Amino acid sequence: MTKSPEEEHPRKAFGWAARDSSGILSPFNFSRRENGDDDVTIKILYCGVCHSDLHCAKNEWGFTNYPVVPGHEIVGIVTKTGKNVTKFKEGDQVGVGVLVGSCRKCECCQQDLENYCPRCIFTYSATYHDGTKTYGGYSNMVVVDQHFVLQFPDNLPPDSGAPLLCAGITVYSPMKYYGMTEPGKHLGVAGLGGLGHIAVKFGKAFGLKVTVISSSPSKKNEAIDRLGADAFLLSSDPAQIKAALGTMDFIIDTVSAVHPLAPLLALLKLNGKLITVGLPNKPLELPIFPLAMGRRLVGGSNFGGLKETQEMLDFCANHNITSDIELIRMEDINTAYERLAKSDVRYRFVIDVENSLSQ
């Protein structure tokens, strides 16, 4: 007989979970495994709220395993380490992102690309090696294999640094992979939300010229005055699009709604690259002419491997890059989800787990 979430493991844990596709979260008693030889136990301080949490809580992708405790932008303090753990000790500030496991043997894993491992294990709503369900960071503690734990730099604030664990690596990885780090090149960032605002910050830190492309004219001042973008392009204004044709080396497309690719492709120079990191729930229309006539490409990227995530955190520490956040209490999470669905946040909610999550 299957054990209940509370009895499944020996150590009591507490969090907030969604029980069905309404996506409404409420207090949830469950349990975590014993700290194994390779494991690290983490008392959670903060957890960022990613749009994926919302998609999953509402079963919008069709594979949610209820009850689900979301949260994969976790920052906390080490409280216990297994005997094989060398990288961490009690008291260390650490982070956990989108993955808590992978096969560790395939070509992708061997190349530090655990995120592309066909058997990678997500931090929540997935099945761990021991057959039990994974529960995420909207909880008081988590037990993670040391390979999937990151050193969280001391000079990065744990609250505004938490979103880097998913949003940060999601834009950092393609920017490195597709060569968007050459100073002087021109980067377009489509969409100014949780992903987009960090892409602007990374772009400026890499020495790129950055243009924000958005359908909301109200974001112009934000983009330029607060985030330091060089220019702002209103995607619904054909004259502005026309003036910028063939000017961009790359575009990071963070938009998750279905949207036309044709105007974005036209903004690219010869050999330009449009990299999508948003997840529209329907296919997009791809016109072939602009692809062929400019040798342009459309690519995708999915968060990043562990080594690269650590590199990204260290880069952020060096350049003082954090997310712009709105700190919330655990009990405000359902309101936060409603606001997130309308993109009413600048630019990431972060749950103050330590101070607001109580049984």
Add this chain to the structure above:
Amino acid sequence: MVNSDGKQITKKAFGWAARDSSGVLSPLHFSRRETGEKDVTFKVLYCGICHTDLHMVKNEWGMSLYPLIPGHEMVGEVIEIGNKVQKLKVGDKVGVGYMVGSCNSCDTCVNDLENYCAKMIPTCSAKYHDGTTTCGGFSDIMVADEHFVVKIPNNLPLDATSPLLCAGITVYSPLKHFGLDKPGMHIGIVGLGGLGHLAVKFAKAMGTKVTVISTSPTKKDEAIEHLGADSFLVSRDQDQMHAAMSTMDGIIDTVSAVHSLLPLIGLLKSQGKLILVGAPDKPLELPVFPLLLGRKIVGGTCIGGMKETQEMIDFAAKHNITSQIEVIPIDYVNTAMERLVKGDVRYRFVVDIGNTLMSSP
């Protein structure tokens, strides 16, 4: 060049042209420019028929200038050169492809990517620098700027080489540019026609393992026995496609009809590349999830630059790569166009211009 009366000096030429969007071709007397100081004039011996010729004679892209002499896969023998021509001499075997001009000064041209120059001049039905309309290879002679003429090594048979000037470079360029030319890689070729069969030959010569993906099971023997492909997938066979998932480093998609990209993206390994060289006239559906989950890309290319075209010809000469062709006389050309619409050719028609294009007395 003008004579003392201020009239342009030209030379007489003869070819077959479409007069209107019916696309029907018939004889036409016309003129070409006199051989300029950088020009090469050659007697056209063979000219391949590309699907683009069909689109152009029927004005399917809305930009045809009539009368329209098609043909941009032409080969022949040099009969005259301008006094500043350095690379070629009379008697050389040469070819001209899809372009006869570009701006020569932009970044793109300077980087040997004339094919992507905003002012690239196509070989047919376009305005040349001197304001005249360009005329293609269904004609007895051709005059072209040396820069846009490639030399054909002696060991290549001219008739079977002519399709390389467009079809050949169209598939060679993406294999090289996207790094799909490394021995041991697994490359998929979608569509086995004029482009596809050459893609198989080039990819095999580069040392890759090649799988042909086609809707027609009847093409399997051709693909494997004749063209040397290593395996064959029927794209409508879900079991076959499923078994081949995540096995390919790259795919060259030559299909010009609208078709589904999802199963092709599924065939790619992580970080694989799907490159489209066919020209569907409507947008395709791009499923984003599978692109993200494997960090895969979808790209497109258009022919190749002149330096690369010469490199492709030399590679073909070294590896004995030519097109599989059906040689036809010029007066069969309208029937050939009708058969081309139905894909009824293995795999390229080539007009025997040298022996069959005669102007009436």
